Every structure is written in structure tokens, then in C-alpha cells.
Amino acid sequence: MIRLEQLCKSYHLGNETVHALDRFDLTIESGDYLSVMGPSGSGKSTLLNMLGLLDTPDSGQYWLESELVSELDEEQRARVRNERIGFVFQAYHLIDRLTARENIELPLILNSTPPHERRPQVEQLIDRLGLSHHADHRPHQLSGGQRQRVAIARAVIRRPALLLADEPTGNLDSHSGADVIELLEELNGEGITLVLVTHDPNMGERAGRRLWMQDGCLRQERRGSDNAQR
Numbered sequence: 001m002i003r004l005e006q007l008c009k010s011y012h013l014g015n016e017t018v019h020a021l022d023r024f025d026l027t028i029e030s031g032d033y034l035s036v037m038g039p040s041g042s043g044k045s046t047l048l049n050m051l052g053l054l055d056t057p058d059s060g061q062y063w064l065e066s067e068l069v070s071e072l073d074e075e076q077r078a079r080v081r082n083e084r085i086g087f088v089f090q091a092y093h094l095i096d097r098l099t100a101r102e103n104i105e106l107p108l109i110l111n112s113t114p115p116h117e118r119r120p121q122v123e124q125l126i127d128r129l130g131l132s133h134h135a136d137h138r139p140h141q142l143s144g145g146q147r148q149r150v151a152i153a154r155a156v157i158r159r160p161a162l163l164l165a166d167e168p169t170g171n172l173d174s175h176s177g178a179d180v181i182e183l184l185e186e187l188n189g190e191g192i193t194l195v196l197v198t199h200d201p202n203m204g205e206r207a208g209r210r211l212w213m214q215d216g217c218l219r220q221e222r223r224g225s226d227n228a229q230r
């Protein structure tokens, strides 16, 4: 479903070059659950931004469902991003002047879904995520865990094939963090491909594929519930 080939991304600061991604290869099958771990600065967010078409590589190829998306222009990339990819960030990135319900509804408004179609979808998701009592609240009136649930609802309201989460529990206590991970795993169980960046080894261990990055490279991958190294 997803193939990255020899993906490179560098940043230049003064006369220093940082290889945030260094000839990175990766294949992800539909429905996979991957965690990405590694030290700060190892390239985890850069990898996620590439997968999410938020950023473009300097070189290399990115195939998404047999489409060479690394060659698309900005407008085409935005289309692919809106139709097929959902994002969840550590800091939620909700719009504070909108209610929880309006935040969740926004992607459907932006793609011109008519009100009579989008309302039931939004209400169903609000129910399912246990947000019924908070739907009219604005983000600052919600707990961190509730905000992240709203952010997840917004990310999946258009039923993307790929869900990318960059340290989604980074601002949460362990209890709400575990809830958020369980929700993401539930969505993965329904077939959505999930890539989760985390600093928490206990959370990372839960994924079917655990990637370990260092200096823009894949250092190690483990699969399944064993500790066997590939």
C-alpha cells in the first residue's frame, strides 16, 4: 500500500547539514500498525510529515496505493492528504473558537458534504467516542484526553486509509494516554493503517511492527509479539 524508496530530506543550518531522513526505505501494508521510536532528532516527525504529504523529500520516491505521490504538485498533494490521510498531533491543533462538534465537522464542510449528510456522520462519531456530553464545549473547556479524542474524531471523520499520530499522548497523563491509544487501536482494528510516533516504550511495544530510528535511518525493526530481530 505504501512504499518509500531511498527517501532523503536534509536541513541546512549555517554550514551544517542535518540528514533528517537518509535514504529511507519502508513498505507498509494496508491495515498495518507501526510504532516509530528513537531519540529526539532521529527523524520520526520528518518521516510522519513525509508520509502525510505535509512536506516533500529532496529525493527518493513515495508510492501511495500505486500512485507516485512524491511527484505531485502542492494542489494534488492537498487532495490526496484530505481524502486519504488523517493526522493527530501532540498539541491537538483544534480551533478554539469552534465547539468540539464544529471541529469534528470542519473537514466535511471543507469538502462540501451537504449538511443533511454530514450531521448524522458527526453525531455518530461523537456518540461512539463518548463525547456526547462535551460536543458543545470549546477546546479550552475540555480535558487533554477529551481534546485528543476530538482531534482523533476530526482526523477520521472522512474515513482516511492512513492515520498518522505524532506523540498523541505526549501531553496526557498515563490514564488518558492509554485511552487514546486504545481508541487508535480500535480504529486500526477496523482496517485503518496506523503509524504512531511515541517516546513511551510501553506504548510502542503494542504495535505489530516496531521501528527504531536513529540519525534519519531505520536502525531496527521488530515484528509480532516476540523480540526477534529482522
Ligand SMILES: Nc1ncnc2c1ncn2[C@@H]1O[C@H](COP(=O)(O)OP(=O)(O)OP(=O)(O)O)[C@@H](O)[C@H]1O
Binding pocket: 011, 012, 013, 018, 019, 020, 038, 039, 040, 041, 042, 043, 044, 045, 046, 047
Ligand atoms: N524545519 C527544520 N529546519 C531545520 N532543521 C530541522 C527542521 N525540522 C527538523 N529538523 C532537524 O531534523 C532532524 C530530525 O527532526 P525530527 O523533528 O524529525 O526529529 P524527531 O525524531 O521527531 O525528534 P523529537 O523526538 O524531538 O520530536 C533534527 O536534527 C531536527 O533538528
Ligand SMILES: [Mg+2]
Binding pocket: 044, 045, 046
Ligand atoms: Mg518529533
